[in-house]
Amino acid sequence: MELAAVLVIPALASVLSLSPLGRRFAAPITLAASAIVLVLVAGVAEEAARTGRVDALDEWLTCDGLGALVLLLVAFVGLTASLFSWGYIRVEHGGGGKEQHYYGLFNLFVMSMLAVPVLANVALMWVAVELTTLLSAFLVGFEDTPEALEAAWKYVVLTTLGAVLALLGFLILYWGSRVAGFEPFTWVGLGEAAPHMPPALLWPAFLLILVGFGTKVGLVPMHTWLPDAHSQAPAAICALLSGVETTTVLYVILRLFPVIGVAPGLDARPWFVGFGLLSVAIATLLLIYVRDFKRLFAFSTVEHMGIILVAAGLGGAEAHLGAAYQMTGHAIAKSFCFFAAGVAVIAAGTQEIGAVRGLVRSSPLAAMALVAGGIAIAGAPPFAIFVSEFLILKAGIASGHYVTVGLLGLFVVVAFCAVMLHINKMAFGTPGSDGSIVAGLPLPSALARPPLSCKATLALAAIPLLVIGVHVPAPLQNLLMAAARAMGG
């Protein structure tokens, strides 16, 4: 029943936010709903880690280890993002109708992301993925600037084209499972049907879904919309888009892996490794040349998605554990980075890396947060992404994929240097030195002090950021193991 409640509560919160009550209380309603959802999801995740899967409503709602992990990440970032929005939206857009509109969409967007790992029926899951696009598109264009509208347009057109390809893939899968004589079109049913399906159907279905949903994950070369959308949306929405929406869609692709794995004569692994490495390589190059710090974090998302895909493609329990750990670390660190970027934008009045120098003097909080977030996503110890990348590289060496590991290691190191170079200049650089833009520097507005809720979000999001790299609590460890098992292979 918790699974049903997890979907109903955000929908209710959305209705309440749009009702007259929401005129004053939309932000607290959303925050309360997110908190309740997180508590329920924590229970579901604990049970899924213990028993392997949680079912509700017959075969409609179900959740295994991997699904529970994604669910938990979405619920956590949903909570921090709603807390961040409270002050941020009030400061940037004022209260009233626009704010209500924001929270109405925000709750529905979170609901659609929660629905993806929970819906058992594969066709309904496709609908949920498409809903995440439609609902977040308005949030991407929420700032109403030409850049934001263009970003939203690109986002909708490209990801919808991708979704059409993926739909075709799912239709072929459905066709295949009917030909093989298997009835329920669920992930479990697909796993059972896959060995009996004609490979001529399974193979194009896999490629269509990989390319189609790969567009939404931001895999190179379908990533061109991602840096725009992830840099133009309000900071809290960026955190959701970059931190968990990409992971949610990647979850669908990872779900295909065991399905393809049991089919005779097919090997999905080279595709995963190939797409993953290409994404990491191109994202690393773009990270060097990036000029906008929200784009910096967006390219880092492309890099992380590539790493997770490579880890899934390497195969083996340890690499899959690394992938699950990387997903967790990414969601926590990347959402933190975008909150930090939101505070930095308020403090500096710009997103240009070249225009921000010596932030540590003008806004120590924003600078500290950016540095912490930057170190975390770049993958330095003691943060989780260092541990997960280490696990993945180690698993790759153990299974003899020396070329893959060598390339991955190289790109990860270059990306680390690129991220740290930019962040370091912003936080500690001297204004006017090293080619920074001094003339026309926008003066920090009267609102240069970040609202209280933004500071509280940074404090809240910093807890798991600092903890899980050093110590993974036993329940989370069990959940990660369960997620790795569910990835199969």
Added chain:
Amino acid sequence: MNSTAYPVIFALDALTGALFLLTAIGVVATRQVLASLQLFILQSLLLTLSAVLLGVALGSVHLFAVAAITIATKTLLIPWLLRRTVSSEVYRTREIERVLNIPSSLLIAAALVVLAYVVANPLLRAVEVPFAQINLPLGLAAMFLGVFTVAVRREAVSQSSQTCRSSLSSPPPSMCRSLPWSSAC
């Protein structure tokens, strides 16, 4: 079931499919905004007809639902929304700016149709379904042509972004000049 069981419906389906493909290519080749909208409506009607024919042949209620949804959204709702949000002046005079000229776009469109048949071929050989022989490659071709149409038109972007801003008479902002997938960094 095989194609001889429904000779008339099979032939009608083939005819509908051929016309459907023709309209899809027509949209690629059209210059005028209004004409392309009318072609789109015609294409949607053919799609509806195709769903009805298959519904009759296979005795499927679901396909009639598909036909109903298609006619409600693609021939009524979407054209109505487009006409409401974009001024009639745009429809009368505006020509669609495009990246490629019409002959080369038509050549590429033809290549895409051939590609659709190449892609569909292994699928069709794996499973013997008579109507799929006609409809699957055509569906793929229509999808490819749709993607291609979005890719070659610059103004399609401006149309829709005008819809977003609901500013009817102002010139399209310069942002709309870019293709959705241009410029990564």
